[in-house]
Amino acid sequence: MRTHFTTREVARILDVSGARFRSCLRASLLSGGRHFTFQDLLLLKTTKGLLDAQVPIARIRKMLHSLKRQLPEDQQIWNVTIYADGRRVVVWDGTARWQPDSGQFLFDFEPRRMTRQLSLKQVIPPSPVMGLTADDWFELASELERQSPQEARHAYEEALKLDPQCAAAHINLGRLYQEARQFHRAEACYRAALQHAPEDALPHFNLGVLMEEIGQPEAAMKAYRDALSRDKSFSDAHYNLALLHEARGNKSDAIRHLRAAQKLRSPSRESPRKPPTAPRSGPSA
Template structure:
């Protein structure tokens, strides 16, 4: 593995030695020690240093920077890919991509593009700080997220988070964010999104139904039942909720309740087809 001294870092990243020392002292990187205890940095250290500095320049709190760069390090390759490297971050999520042309700069808080090979003494860093995002409204973030869902799930998740940050009461953004996280198997995060939305947006039937489906998939049947029942209190004609409750009650060996909800489901479906 190629190692870089402090002078290499200064030259490649255009960071003064005082900044490098400060970033090390903050715990963002832990370089190895070489002869005479000189710092030796890995390729990953270079990327983390530059990303941490970009976040610090953007006035991101240190605790969030620490969490972001810890996540970043887990996804970095050992060396610079031939196609380059792109890093996008929103809130505490950091997404790493090989190649520099596949990120939309306005889909995240900041975008860094790295090209060249630091092992050869060349590294080009292009920073796209999206100051324009402050002017992007919650509905605009929401529309971007919807458009991104099929082609880039991570970017869609990031855009939904931006929509919620811009307008915490935007219910559809909470619902879609939770659904995407659920589909991705990130159950704990999805549950957090749904429960935060209930506190912020109230007892919306679709929101509660989605929470019930999630809890059902997590085998937390009693909690799923409560969520489904709450959804039906908000909207007694939510047919899919009656259907899911019927199946759940059947598994819980409560046949009368299962029959009641299945009958209601069939009545609702029948009335729609007439």
């Protein structure tokens, strides 16, 4: 399990220059060590968002000091959403929102809700302008995949908590689980992606690769055919289907799909036998 990241790795993940990284570091109250934990990375990403919203470093530091005192012992700063709302810095913990500078809670004063405004559960949740949004978590997960697959899985799971219909996150999480040989979880992710993006060929293809890996060739062939019914130009589905037909002695079908794959594929490209990555911009509903 990857537990630490270097300064260079964190700066690349945050997509900041050296000077900007040092500003994020000063604002976050973190020491300038050579290694950072995953939780440090989350805090630095939040401070970067606040700096991008023109919140001064001194104010961010003061706000974080106050927030540490305000949160209960079992809750950490990286477990809440911190974002800029105009000139205000607001914290959202899933139940209530407040200004950490003053400790003042923000309520919904709509007349018909006045009788319930003292209940924190009635507070309207904020738009996560500068907190970790589903897109933020997805982007972070994509950056973490090579360096720390376990943290990448966690980040995709966080993205799905905020956007359960994100088929790309389901697909990529499934691929990571498959690479970790957690096949039941991988299958659940792919089938969730199919629910939210049934016309996308990619989750069908990934499910086919998984079915092959766990020794279910019939299910794999069906999944590949389903992928091709959505995208006839999916060369990898043709190629994998050709190999399955060849293994079963169906030479004519094998030749047909192999020729289709060769026609669609560039000569220098090898056929991957593992699920590809889904982009965030792909179908999600």
